[in-house]
Amino acid sequence: MYRDYYCNEPNEKLIGQDVKLSGWINKRRDHGGLLFIDLRDRSGLIQVVFDPDNLKENEFHWNQFRSEWVIQVQGVIQKRPEGTENLNLPTGKIELIAKNYKVLNVSKTLPFELTDFKEETDEIIRLKYRYLDLRRSQKYEILNLRHKVVKFIRDYLDTNGFLEIETPILIKSTPEGARDFVVPSRNNQGQFYALPQSPQQLKQLLMVSGIDKYFQIVKCFRDEDPRSDRQPEFTQLDLEMSFVTQEDVLNLTEEMFTGLIKSLDIDKKFNSPFQRMTYDSAMELYGTDKPDLRFDMQIKDFSSLSKDNPFKVLSNTIKNKGVVKGLVVPGGSAFSRKKIDSLVEYTRELGGSGLIWIVLEENPGSDDFEFKSVVRKYLDLDYVKNISTTHNAKKGDMILLVAGENKHTLEILGQLRNKLGRDLDLFDKNELNFCFITDFPLFEWDEENKKWTSSHHPFTMPHEEHQNNITIDNASDIRAYCYDLVANGSEIASGSIRIHKKEMQEEVFSILGYSKNETNELFSQLLDAFEYGAPPHGGIAPGIDRIIMLLSGTENIRDVIAFPKTQSGFDPLFESPSQLTAEQLNELGISIKNPENNSN
RNA sequence: GGCCCCGUGGUGUAGUGGUCAACACGCCGCCCUGUCAAGGCGGAGAUCGCCAGUUCGAACCUGGUCGGGGUCGCCA
Numbered sequence: 001m002y003r004d005y006y007c008n009e010p011n012e013k014l015i016g017q018d019v020k021l022s023g024w025i026n027k028r029r030d031h032g033g034l035l036f037i038d039l040r041d042r043s044g045l046i047q048v049v050f051d052p053d054n055l056k057e058n059e060f061h062w063n064q065f066r067s068e069w070v071i072q073v074q075g076v077i078q079k080r081p082e083g084t085e086n087l088n089l090p091t092g093k094i095e096l097i098a099k100n101y102k103v104l105n106v107s108k109t110l111p112f113e114l115t116d117f118k119e120e121t122d123e124i125i126r127l128k129y130r131y132l133d134l135r136r137s138q139k140y141e142i143l144n145l146r147h148k149v150v151k152f153i154r155d156y157l158d159t160n161g162f163l164e165i166e167t168p169i170l171i172k173s174t175p176e177g178a179r180d181f182v183v184p185s186r187n188n189q190g191q192f193y194a195l196p197q198s199p200q201q202l203k204q205l206l207m208v209s210g211i212d213k214y215f216q217i218v219k220c221f222r223d224e225d226p227r228s229d230r231q232p233e234f235t236q237l238d239l240e241m242s243f244v245t246q247e248d249v250l251n252l253t254e255e256m257f258t259g260l261i262k263s264l265d266i267d268k269k270f271n272s273p274f275q276r277m278t279y280d281s282a283m284e285l286y287g288t289d290k291p292d293l294r295f296d297m298q299i300k301d302f303s304s305l306s307k308d309n310p311f312k313v314l315s316n317t318i319k320n321k322g323v324v325k326g327l328v329v330p331g332g333s334a335f336s337r338k339k340i341d342s343l344v345e346y347t348r349e350l351g352g353s354g355l356i357w358i359v360l361e362e363n364p365g366s367d368d369f370e371f372k373s374v375v376r377k378y379l380d381l382d383y384v385k386n387i388s389t390t391h392n393a394k395k396g397d398m399i400l401l402v403a404g405e406n407k408h409t410l411e412i413l414g415q416l417r418n419k420l421g422r423d424l425d426l427f428d429k430n431e432l433n434f435c436f437i438t439d440f441p442l443f444e445w446d447e448e449n450k451k452w453t454s455s456h457h458p459f460t461m462p463h464e465e466h467q468n469n470i471t472i473d474n475a476s477d478i479r480a481y482c483y484d485l486v487a488n489g490s491e492i493a494s495g496s497i498r499i500h501k502k503e504m505q506e507e508v509f510s511i512l513g514y515s516k517n518e519t520n521e522l523f524s525q526l527l528d529a530f531e532y533g534a535p536p537h538g539g540i541a542p543g544i545d546r547i548i549m550l551l552s553g554t555e556n557i558r559d560v561i562a563f564p565k566t567q568s569g570f571d572p573l574f575e576s577p578s579q580l581t582a583e584q585l586n587e588l589g590i591s592i593k594n595p596e597n598n599s600n
Numbered sequence: 601g602g603c604c605c606c607g608u609g610g611u612g613u614a615g616u617g618g619u620c621a622a623c624a625c626g627c628c629g630c631c632c633u634g635u636c637a638a639g640g641c642g643g644a645g646a647u648c649g650c651c652a653g654u655u656c657g658a659a660c661c662u663g664g665u666c667g668g669g670g671u672c673g674c675c676a
Contacts, residue, residue, distance in 0.1 A: 027636075027637080027638095029634090029635050029636060029638050029639095030632085030635095030638090031632060031633055031634075031635065031638080031639090032631065032632035032633070033632070033633040034632090034633035034634070034635085035633095035635095036634075036635050036636065036638085038636070045636095047635085047636070049634085049635095051633075052633090053633095066627095067626090080634090081634070083634090084634055084635075084636090086635090086636055088636085089636080092636090109610075109626075109627060110610085110611095110626090111610060111611080112610075112611050112612090112626090113610090113611060113612090113625070113626060115625085115626095115637070116637095117637060118611075118612065118624095118625070118626095118637090119611090119612050119613080120612090121611060121612075122606095122607090122611085122612090122668075123668075123669080124667075124668055124669095125610095125611080174676085175676090176676040177675080177676030178674080178675050178676070179674085179675085197675090197676075198676090200676085222675060223675095224674055224675045225673085225674065225675080226675095227670085227671080227675085228669085228670070228671090230675070349603070349604085349671085349672080350672080351672085448673095453676070454676050455676085456676070457676040458676065459676090460676095512676095556669095566667090566668070566669090567668075567669065567670085568667085568668085570667095
């Protein structure tokens with residue numbers, strides 16, 4: 001036996017007892033004739049005292065000890081002498097007096113320090129030595145949190161009658177959605193599997209099988225550029241239920257998330273019940289389908305007040321079927337000119353033609369209304385008074401206006417709103433604000449490829465009133481039983497009620513531009529199944545990584561994944577992706593187009 | 601693919617045209633029996649990501665390139 005306790009377990013009740021502990025040397029304080037070490041494992045630290053009077057001889061003398069050596073110590077737990085307690089440590093009132101020890105392994109000097117008080121080492125170095133980075137307590141806590149979340153979900157869904165079922169990782173490439181990661185087949189040269197972007201069709205087939213309630217905590221793969229909240233492989237809780245309506249799925253989701261957060265001992269407050277908002281109002285009020293509702297500052301419509309304005313930038317936009325919309329920034333008059341200019345620049349980076357800012361000046365002791373703006377000479381006082389009154393802007397505030405096409409204008413203002421929320425500290429970092437966004441459009445117009453695409457995925461059920469009229473002509477009007485769970489401006493889960501009738505599914509595919517042949521080729525496994533009594537069904541898929549980000553307060557998805565990849569999809573630890581040998585390529589029947597990229 | 605930011609001993613930083621590239625932590629050695637981010641003294645360790653250019657002279661300026669981060673496109 002290597003140990004009797006984890007390092008943080010001994011307490012005053014064990015005083016006088018003989019115990020054995022094992023762990024890493026976190027820190028060594030060598031006083032010449034006396035050595036203190038902090039012995040560390042995943043649970044924490046305990047101070048061990050090496051005093052020559054108490055120690056047996058050993059192959060290593062204790063003054064050879066170095067950081068990160070792995071040792072086993074046997075000794076007696078002792079109350080620390082008066083005045084030497086360390087209240088920063090849970091074990092700070094006691095210490096282990098070493099009587100015997102064994103060096104289980106030595107360690108080279110680490111490439112970076114694990115101490116918490118230093119500034120963070122460059123991430124690429126930490127990823128290369130991820131196994132060392134993960135020794136740090138903050139990293140362990142995140143992995144522990146992740147374990148608890150997944151454990152809760154499994155228990156909760158088990159209690160509610162769900163079956164956890166595995167689905168294949170080697171499946172078939174489909175043209176919809178993200179780029180696939182592909183795997184060449186040796187037995188079928190020239191043919192490829194694809195890794196699932198999600199087990200979507202498989203779980204629907206399980207519903208046809210009568211499984212009724214399915215879930216899986218499963219890796220999904222999308223060969224698209226990573227972001228701070230996106231990795232090429234990530235984990236979803238994929239779940240599906242038969243004989244359910246949208247309301248059933250949302251209620252289950254809400255109950256699960258509420259129960260989850262309550263089960264965790266974390267310092268976060270959250271709203272209950274969750275808010276509900278349609279996609280259309282989210283876009284109109286917040287300029288995004290994932291609004292951060294921890295703060296207000298809704299987008300306001302200034303169009304009708306601006307349509308006759310002599311300032312052509314405003315009136316001409318309205319004439320050309322555009323809009324003038326904007327934000328009232330509370331206390332915005334305190335912004336420096338430099339700060340305002342950076343907002344204008346930010347708007348341009350987002351593709352906006354410009355940002356009109358109007359600072360309503362604070363005039364203590366006077367009722368005079370005055371304002372500042374770079375377009376001051378084009379704007380009259382009455383207009384500014386008018387829009388201020390209508391949209392409740394007060395002295396000391398700033399009005400920001402964007403003129404242009406409606407959707408683009410809203411999206412720009414949505415991003416500006418998020419930036420201002422961050423810059424002005426408008427929200428409480430310890431708050432979790434959950435909201436279901438519902439009634440997404442079934443289709444979206446893809447301007448680049450001049451075709452309709454699914455806004456969620458092609459298996460989404462349209463609302464009843466559109467079900468008998470799924471045509472190209474009204475494609476933009478069709479709303480769907482499709483929903484997202486959004487928290488603090490981040491999409492946490494996404495789901496829908498699915499189509500379960502072959503004819504309706506075929507109508508949707510035809511609007512997406514698939515011929516009958518293509519539909520059969522790519523989706524016959526699902527369409528055939530629908531002919532054998534497919535039940536109504538629907539589900540949702542929360543992103544596990546994002547849930548952990550939210551709960552742990554981290555801003556980067558790499559922090560919640562044990563072995564993540566960089567933004568270029570590189571794994572610095574294994575140095576993958578990597579080349580194959582000539583024999584491997586030959587066996588797969590693959591030749592490399594640019595041999596200079598493969599020197600094997 | 602576009603845009604923005606970053607790259608200096610092992611780690612984190614300073615250094616914006618001119619002698620041996622500075623500091624902290626870490627590391628090595630010596631001293632030290634109550635420290636806990638121990639302390640004291642001493643020491644080693646960097647051709648400033650890479651390539652080219654400008655210049656009498658480049659860590660510093662310019663161009664390119666590689667790597668990292670953020671973001672837009674992309675992500676059914």
